[in-house]
Structures are given as structure tokens and as C-alpha cells.
Amino acid sequence: MHGRxxxxxxxxxxxxxxxxxxxxxxxxVAARDACFDKRKNGILDDEALQLTQQLLSSNPxxxxxxxxxxxxxxxxxTVKDEDEVQKLYEAELSFLESCLKANPKSYGCWHHRCxxxxxxxxxxxxxxxxxxxxxxSVDDRNFxxxxxxxxxxxxxxxxxxxxxEFTDRLIGSNFSNYSSWHYRSTLLPLLHPxxxxxxxxCLKAPETSPPPxxxxxxxxxxxxxxxxxxxxVQNAFFTDPNDQSAWFYYRWLLGRAERDEMIxxxxxxxxxxxxxxxxxxxxxxxxxxxxxxxDGQPQRVEWRSVHPRFKFCPVWICDLPHGTISDITNExxxxxxxxxKPTHKDCALxxxxxxxxxxxxxxxxxxxxxxxxVEKTSVLQSELQTCNQLQEMEPLNKWxxxxxxLLMRALDPLGYEKETLNHFKTLRExxxxxxxxxxxxxxxxxxxxxIMKMEYAEVRVFSISDKNLTTLCHLDQLLLVTHINxxxxxxxRLPPQFAMxxxxxxxxxxxxxxxxxxxxxxxxxxxxVLLKNNKISTVADLKPLASCPKLKRLDLCGNPxxxxxxxxxxxxxxxxxVTDLLL
Amino acid sequence: MGTQVKDVIIKPDAPxxxxxxxxxxxxxxxxxxxxxxxxxLSEFLRMSGIYWGLxxxxxxxxxxxxxxxxxxxxxxxxxxxxxxxxxxIGHDPHLLYTLSAVQILxxxxxxxxxxxxxxxxxxxxxxxxxxxxxxDKWGEIDTRFSFCAVATLSLLGKMxxxxxxxxxxxxxxxxxxxxxxxxxxxxxSHAGQIYCCTGFLSLTGQLHQVNADLLGWWLCExxxxxxxxxxxxxxxxxxxxxxxxxxSLKIIxxxxxxxxAKLRRFILACxxxxxxxxxxxxxxxxxPFHTLFGIAGLSLLGxxxxxxxxxxxxxxxxxxxxxxxxxxxxx
Ligand SMILES: [Zn+2]
Numbered sequence: 001m002h003g004r005x006x007x008x009x010x011x012x013x014x015x016x017x018x019x020x021x022x023x024x025x026x027x028x029v030a031a032r033d034a035c036f037d038k039r040k041n042g043i044l045d046d047e048a049l050q051l052t053q054q055l056l057s058s059n060p061x062x063x064x065x066x067x068x069x070x071x072x073x074x075x076x077x078t079v080k081d082e083d084e085v086q087k088l089y090e091a092e093l094s095f096l097e098s099c100l101k102a103n104p105k106s107y108g109c110w111h112h113r114c115x116x117x118x119x120x121x122x123x124x125x126x127x128x129x130x131x132x133x134x135x136x137s138v139d140d141r142n143f144x145x146x147x148x149x150x151x152x153x154x155x156x157x158x159x160x161x162x163x164x165e166f167t168d169r170l171i172g173s174n175f176s177n178y179s180s181w182h183y184r185s186t187l188l189p190l191l192h193p194x195x196x197x198x199x200x201x202c203l204k205a206p207e208t209s210p211p212p213x214x215x216x217x218x219x220x221x222x223x224x225x226x227x228x229x230x231x232x233v234q235n236a237f238f239t240d241p242n243d244q245s246a247w248f249y250y251r252w253l254l255g256r257a258e259r260d261e262m263i264x265x266x267x268x269x270x271x272x273x274x275x276x277x278x279x280x281x282x283x284x285x286x287x288x289x290x291x292x293x294x295d296g297q298p299q300r301v302e303w304r305s306v307h308p309r310f311k312f313c314p315v316w317i318c319d320l321p322h323g324t325i326s327d328i329t330n331e332x333x334x335x336x337x338x339x340x341k342p343t344h345k346d347c348a349l350x351x352x353x354x355x356x357x358x359x360x361x362x363x364x365x366x367x368x369x370x371x372x373x374v375e376k377t378s379v380l381q382s383e384l385q386t387c388n389q390l391q392e393m394e395p396l397n398k399w400x401x402x403x404x405x406l407l408m409r410a411l412d413p414l415g416y417e418k419e420t421l422n423h424f425k426t427l428r429e430x431x432x433x434x435x436x437x438x439x440x441x442x443x444x445x446x447x448x449x450x451i452m453k454m455e456y457a458e459v460r461v462f463s464i465s466d467k468n469l470t471t472l473c474h475l476d477q478l479l480l481v482t483h484i485n486x487x488x489x490x491x492x493r494l495p496p497q498f499a500m501x502x503x504x505x506x507x508x509x510x511x512x513x514x515x516x517x518x519x520x521x522x523x524x525x526x527x528x529v530l531l532k533n534n535k536i537s538t539v540a541d542l543k544p545l546a547s548c549p550k551l552k553r554l555d556l557c558g559n560p561x562x563x564x565x566x567x568x569x570x571x572x573x574x575x576x577x578v579t580d581l582l583l
Numbered sequence: 584m585g586t587q588v589k590d591v592i593i594k595p596d597a598p599x600x601x602x603x604x605x606x607x608x609x610x611x612x613x614x615x616x617x618x619x620x621x622x623x624l625s626e627f628l629r630m631s632g633i634y635w636g637l638x639x640x641x642x643x644x645x646x647x648x649x650x651x652x653x654x655x656x657x658x659x660x661x662x663x664x665x666x667x668x669x670x671x672i673g674h675d676p677h678l679l680y681t682l683s684a685v686q687i688l689x690x691x692x693x694x695x696x697x698x699x700x701x702x703x704x705x706x707x708x709x710x711x712x713x714x715x716x717x718x719d720k721w722g723e724i725d726t727r728f729s730f731c732a733v734a735t736l737s738l739l740g741k742m743x744x745x746x747x748x749x750x751x752x753x754x755x756x757x758x759x760x761x762x763x764x765x766x767x768x769x770x771x772s773h774a775g776q777i778y779c780c781t782g783f784l785s786l787t788g789q790l791h792q793v794n795a796d797l798l799g800w801w802l803c804e805x806x807x808x809x810x811x812x813x814x815x816x817x818x819x820x821x822x823x824x825x826x827x828x829x830x831s832l833k834i835i836x837x838x839x840x841x842x843x844a845k846l847r848r849f850i851l852a853c854x855x856x857x858x859x860x861x862x863x864x865x866x867x868x869x870x871p872f873h874t875l876f877g878i879a880g881l882s883l884l885g886x887x888x889x890x891x892x893x894x895x896x897x898x899x900x901x902x903x904x905x906x907x908x909x910x911x912x913x914x
Contacts, residue, residue, distance in 0.1 A: 001867075001872070006855070022620070028623065036673045063674075064673070066721075067719075067721060070721065111723040146770070147765075147766060147769075147770050150769050178771070178817060185760035244804065245816055248816070281791075312788075433806055434803050434840060436839040437799070441796070444796070
């Protein structure tokens with residue numbers, strides 16, 4: 001029950017209402033039972049149409065009655081000529097119109113209208129389209145009607161550009177119309193696709209497989225059109241800076257297509273006789289046809305994800321057959337083939353080397369920046385200026401602040417780092433309900449910046465202490481990192497994804513609020529773990545560490561777990577390899 | 584000119600304490616007024632109504648107050664020759680009520696009361712070539728029905744009987760520019776639909792396909808100053824949408840992105856202190872539907888007077904443990 005205000009009434013009013021309801025109940029039950037009886041007896045006549053009409057007018061969600069009507073109509077089709085059938089169905093459409101006027105959000109009515117429209121001998125799609133216009137002029141957010149409109153458009157082959165103009169009109173009369181912006185996001189990629197394929201002229205029915213969604217990479221918009229859209233959205237948010245619809249749409253326009261599916265890194269360790277492979281997105285390596293070839297010989301290996309919790313994971317590991325690469329005087333050539341794509345990556349392990357890797361760096365791919373071509377970044381620059389102007393007028397507008405941050409990231413994430421941090425601070429103050437969201441987003445951006453700095457410096461040390469980190473992400477980018485410093489942040493856990501740091505030797509995470517170490521799982525090279533002043537409280541919390549064979553030094557000073565009696569001997573039993581335990 | 588933000592104001596005298604006893608009494612009494620006009624009008628969804636009532640009673644540890652034998656007999660009588668279940672006797676079978684019936688039987692640990700193999704055949708038979716599911720033989724397609732299908736089959740331990748890959752492909756084709764999901768490809772994002780689709784992807788082990796940061800942003804922007812959550816931009820807050828948004832956030836591992844204390848205050852303000860039960864908004868009429876989602880929401884927010892609820896199936900966790908169903912959650 002939605003939107004029914006509770007009204008206080010007197011005992012007498014109650015009694016009157018009760019009597020009235022009793023009367024209504026009798027009439028209703030009689031009509032319902034009459035319908036059910038007729039149907040049971042296989043009667044498919046006009047009287048049944050009238051009975052169900054009477055009931056459905058007041059109770060349009062009584063789905064079984066719509067089913068009964070459809071049975072009757074289908075029967076009538078077999079005994080009447082085409083003109084009569086046409087008339088019958090047109091009568092059905094006008095009955096539906098009155099139902100929809102009373103209940104514009106009834107699933108049953110809208111589905112029945114779809115059904116009738118598809119069976120009408122001579123459909124009148126133009127009339128259906130104007131019905132949609134009318135209905136949307138009453139409520140421009142009615143998603144049932146929008147969906148029906150999309151069906152009508154598809155069935156009658158309305159050109160995409162005509163529908164785009166329709167959204168122009170709706171947005172022009174009221175910017176605050178999320179449904180119209182949404183519709184644009186589905187139309188634009190059809191009319192102005194990113195790839196140089198010919199634009200599809202209309203939405204044709206029927207399609208065999210579902211079309212790709214605007215989230216997937218084939219559904220991005222070409223650059224020229226993108227720039228025009230920026231302008232339209234700008235008009236919208238200058239008119240009403242607090243209307244979220246335009247801002248959501250703008251963030252989509254600023255977004256990036258998904259990366260191509262590829263192997264981004266191959267790492268090989270001689271000592272561990274192990275190969276680790278990173279992919280550009282989570283995969284299930286056991287089912288994608290992965291083939292490992294060592295010195296020309298395909299190897300039979302078993303791929304496992306870095307943590308048993310992941311069936312899909314960006315980093316996968318396998319052990320090579322014992323003895324294949326252990327002799328340090330031998331050189332080896334490794335190729336990992338992704339046969340389904342197909343794509344592959346080579347990696348050579350030279351004589352005298354303990355390990356080797358081959359990778360595409362995040363900076364080379366500009367993973368964390370804008371996708372626009374260089375000459376067009378001037379447009380983003382002017383977008384940023386415009387938003388800055390708006391922000392001067394509306395300094396506390398959260399939508400504007402967040403968009404400025406996104407533009408800065410698209411343009412020059414490192415150069416704007418300080419300003420970004422300041423804006424995040426303001427955001428947390430003006431929109432405190434969502435402060436955890438802003439903190440997590442800010443953490444993500446700081447991690448991206450640190451990855452870029454690390455890559456420019458060509459080191460395998462990742463240091464991000466004292467940056468108010470609340471979450472960890474992009475850990476697949478840290479596969480090769482040997483030292484990580486996360487100290488003095490606000491982390492609460494090292495999530496299972498942390499197990500992607502397959503080369504990690506030293507972990508510093510002092511002065512956080514870490515209570516969960518799930519991600520310190522089977523890290524083959526991990527020797528030193530510094531967790532001073534965290535919130536580890538039980539021996540069970542430390543259990544994952546028992547799977548790290550080389551762990552020697554562990555600092556737990558200032559954790560509640562140190563207060564447990566006999567903690568030293570319990571840990572000695574759990575972690576026999578640790579020789580240097582600080583409690 | 585700024586847009587008028589749609590929201591409600593919580594009055595200072597609005598309920599702020601959880602009155603569990605009254606809610607249990609309200610639900611226990613609801614099923615006993617079978618001759619009521621309003622009750623009869625809602626017969627077309629009776630099976631779901633029973634699921635709402637029983638689930639909220641179980642979450643409050645009051646399930647024994649309901650008439651188990653009567654309910655199981657009713658469910659048996661609602662199974663049709665085709666295997667599907669109807670909302671009530673004399674009504675037609677539909678996926679919505681098939682799921683509700685199976686959920687109820689799981690609460691009572693008695694799925695064997697019905698012909699399980701036939702249920703599986705019915706669900707399987709509604710899958711279309713493009714992977715989508717029709718709600719019944721009349722062919723309405725909706726991602727809600729994709730959820731009903733996988734939820735039903737996973738509760739019965741029969742997921743392998745359907746074409747999971749195709750079903751996933753269809754649901755993903757309903758993903759939108761904002762990271763959310765709609766009823767069909769091209770349909771606007773809507774919190775109820777997002778709940779169904781993230782739940783579907785959880786049950787099929789495909790949550791990595793969700794753009795969790797983008798979707799999480801859209802979802803946490805559903806919270807209004809009153810603390811309540813709406814189902815789409817520029818709509819009023821509502822207890823049932825609060826559940827759908829909150830459960831979706833929990834499924835994608837982003838539940839901390841809303842202000843939990845404010846949401847709790849909103850949900851509590853939707854209680855009716857006189858009659859028991861929750862309404863969609865403060866001051867409206869209560870019903871079992873919003874009573875379940877109010878209580879389930881409070882459970883997800885960590886209220887320890889209520890049993891822990893599973894965000895994917897909206898059932899008590901202990902029931903799912905017994906049934907051996909453990910849906911994925913993003914970390
Ligand atoms: Zn509601």
C-alpha cells in the first residue's frame with residue numbers, strides 16, 4: 001500500500017464504513033466466483049468479458065482475470081472475421097485506456113496493452129505513440145509508459161534521431177527529468193557510435209540477442225557528439241545546479257570505456273617455480289582456454305586464483321612442473337596464450353636471474369586519465385573553467401565539487417592532487433551523510449596517483465602512508481610490488497584482494513584500525529609484517545598468516561590480541577616460521 | 584530556481600523505539616480477518632503476502648505463532664499441473680508466487696510438501712531463447728522474473744537445470760549508464776530492479792560484472808535528508824525502497840556509504856504505535872509488506888533484537904544455512 005494517509009475517524013464513522021465494506025465484499029465475491037465458475041466451465045463469451053471488465057476496473061492487478069480475457073479474445077479470433085476482431089481489440093484498447101487513466105502504474109494493464117497491440121490485425125502505432133506522449137505529459141517519470149514507448153518505437157521503426165529530438169523537447173521543457181537523460185544514454189551510442197561503423201538508422205524489431213548496454217564498451221559515444229552533449233548538460237546544471245539528473249548524466253559522459261580484455265602482466269619466479277598472470281579484468285582462468293608454453297612445450301598446469309573466495313579474479317597463479325626452471329644457468333622463454341581472445345604475452349627468464357616479468361604499465365595506458373584525444377583536452381579544460389565559475393557562485397554545491405574533481409582527474413591527476421584533496425574535504429562537510437563514500441573515492445584516487453608515481457620512478461615500492469585511506473583498490477596493479485607502506489591510515493581490513501600482491505616481501509601497516517587479515521593469504525615471499533597499533537583482537541584473526549611460508553618478523557605491539565595470556569606460545573604454535581615477534 | 588526536493592519531515596513525536604511485540608501482534612492478527620474486503624481484494628498476491636508475514640515473524644523469532652499446517656496445506660493446493668504455484672486457489676500460476684511458496688516452505692523446512700521436480704520444470708520452461716524469463720505463459724519479460732527463477736532454483740539446489748550463461752547475458756544487457764538495472768534492455772534504473780539484478784548476479788556468482796563504485800554512488804544518493812531512501816532520483820522516500828537500496832548496497836559491499844543512524848530513525852518513524860506494523864512513510868497506513876521490509880532493513884543495519892537477514896533472498900540467515908544456500912557478497 002503506497003501513499004495512503006491514516007485518517008482518524010469516530011466510532012460511528014467506523015461502523016458506517018464497516019457496513020459499506022461488507023456490502024462491497026458481497027458484490028465483489030459474487031462477481032469473482034461467477035468469473036471463476038465460467039472459466040472452469042470453459043465459457044468464453046461476451047458476458048465473461050463484461051464480468052472481468054467490471055472487476056478489473058477496480059482491481060487491475062488481478063492478473064488471472066487478464067489471463068481469462070486473453071483466453072476469451074483468442075477464442076473470439078477463431079470465430080469472428082478480421083473486421084470484427086479488429087473492433088474487438090480496439091474496444092479492448094479503449095477499456096485499457098480507462099484502466100490506465102485510473103492506474104497508470106499497473107503492470108498488468110501495461111502488459112495487456114503490449115499483448116493486444118501485438119495481436120491487433122491492423123495496428124495503429126501512431127496512435128500508440130501519441131498515447132505515450134499524453135501519458136508522459138501527465139507524468140514524465142512513469143517508467144511503464146517509457147517502456148511501452150520503447151516497444152512502440154521498436155515495433156513501428158521510429159528513427160532514432162526522432163526519438164532523440166523527443167528527449168531534446170522533454171529536457172528543454174524540464175531539465176530535471178532523469179528518465180529523459182536515461183533515454184538519451186541509450187540513443188546516443190546508436191546514433192553516434194564511438195567506432196567508425198555506420199550509424200544504425202532505426203531501432204528494428206525483432207532482435208535475436210539483447211543489445212549491448214550503455215555500460216559496455218561498444219556503447220560509447222563518438223568524440224564530436226560528446227563535446228556537444230557537454231554543452232547541453234552545462235545548460236542544464238547552470239539552470240538548476242541542484243538537479244541531480246544532469247550531473248549523473250555528465251559523469252557518464254566523462255567516463256571511460258572498459259579496457260580491452262588482455263593479459264596485462266606475466267611474472268615468473270625461478271625459486272618458487274611459479275607463474276603469476278594478471279588480466280585487465282576479473283576472469284575465471286580455468287574456463288577461458290589459457291595455455292602456457294615453456295620453451296616451445298605446452299605445459300599441463302593448474303591455475304588457481306589468489307584467494308579461494310574468488311572464482312573470478314584478475315590475478316591467477318600456477319606451479320610449473322618440478323625442476324623445469326630451477327637450474328639458474330638455463331634461460332627460458334615463457335608464453336601465456338589466451339586462446340579464446342586470442343591474445344598472448346611473452347616473458348623471458350635469463351640465465352642467472354631469479355625472476356622475470358613482462359607487463360603493460362598503468363601509466364602507458366593512461367588508465368586513470370581521460371580518453372579524449374590530446375587536441376580535445378582543451379575542451380575539458382574549458383569545462384573545468386565553467387564548473388569553477390559555477391562553484392564560485394555556489395561554493396557548497398556538492399554536485400559541482402564532485403564534477404570538478406572528476407574533470408581534474410581526467411586532465412592531470414597528479415598536478416591537481418592538492419586541490420582534489422581540498423575539494424574532498426569540503427564535500428565531506430557539506431554532504432556528511434555520504435562522507436564514507438567520499439572517503440573511499442578519495443582513497444581510490446590517491447592510490448591511482450601513487451601507482452603512477454611509483455611507475456614514473458620505476459620502483460617496486462608502493463608507499464602511501466598518512467593519506468586517510470579508508471579502503472584499498474587497484475591491488476591487481478600491485479602484483480610486482482615488493483614493499484608496501486600503508487601506515488597511519490584508517491584501514492579496517494586487508495581484504496582477500498590483497499593476496500594479489502604475489503611479490504610482496506615487506507608489509508608496513510602500523511597505526512590503522514585493521515581487525516581482519518584475510519588477504520594475507522599464501523604470499524610466497526612475505527617476510528616482514530608490521531602491524532603496530534591496530535585492532536587485531538584474537539589469535540584466529542592471525543590465522544591467514546600461517547599460510548605465508550617465509551614470514552619471519554611480526555610486529556603486533558599495541559593490538560588487543562597482545563593482552564591474551566600465553567599469547568607468545570599460542571603464536572609460536574600458529575606461526576612457527578616467525579623468529580622475531582614483537583608484542 | 585532550485586528544484587523542490589521531495590522528502591518528508593519526521594515529526595519530533597514520531598516513534599523512535601522499536602515496538603517488536605506490537606508488530607508481531609499485528610502480523611498474527613492480519614491473517615485472521617479473512618472476511619475483510621481489503622484482504623479479499625489482495626487475494627491475487629496472497630502467496631507473497633504469506634511470505635512477507637511469515638518472514639517478518641521468523642525474523643522476530645515468532646514463527647511458531649503462525650498456523651503451519653494450514654499454510655502448508657494451502658501451498659499444496661496452489662501447485663498446478665504445470666508445476667507452477669499460484670497466489671491463491673483459483674488463480675493462475677506465476678514465477679512471483681512460485682518463489683514465495685518455495686521461500687515459505689524453506690522457512691518451514693518442508694520443500695518436500697510439493698512436487699519439487701515439477702517446480703523445476705516449470706521454472707526452466709519459462710526461460711526464453713535470449714536468456715530472459717517470462718513471468719508466466721503469457722510472456723511478460725522482466726528482470727524481476729530472472730531473479731525469481733534463480734532464487735527459486737537455488738533454494739531448491741537445482742541451478743544447474745537452467746541456462747545460467749544465457750540468463751546472465753540477458754540481465755547484463757539491462758545494465759544502464761548509471762550502473763543500475765531496469766526491467767528490460769533500455770529500461771530506466773530502479774532500486775527494486777537493481778535489488779533483483781544484483782541478487783541475481785550474486786546467486787549466479789557474477790557480481791564482478793557490476794560496476795560497484797558507480798552503482799554504489801547512485802544508490803547512496805537515494806538517501807534524503809529525512810534519512811529515508813527513495814527508489815529513483817526525485818522520488819519520495821519509502822520503507823520498501825529503503826530495503827531494496829540497502830540490500831543492494833550490502834550485496835555490492837558498499838553499505839557504509841549511507842548514514843545508517845539516519846536511516847534507522849526514518850524506518851522507526853514509519854511504525855504505527857497504535858496498531859503495530861510499518862507504513863511506507865510516517866503517518867501512512869501500515870501493511871505486512873512494509874512491515875517486513877522495515878524489520879529486514881533494521882536487521883541489515885545491525886539491530887540485535889532481530890535475527891540477521893540475508894540481503895539477497897530476504898530470509899533469515901539461519902534458514903539459508905539450514906538450506907545450504909550461501910549467496911556471494913562483494914568484499
Ligand atoms: Zn513502498
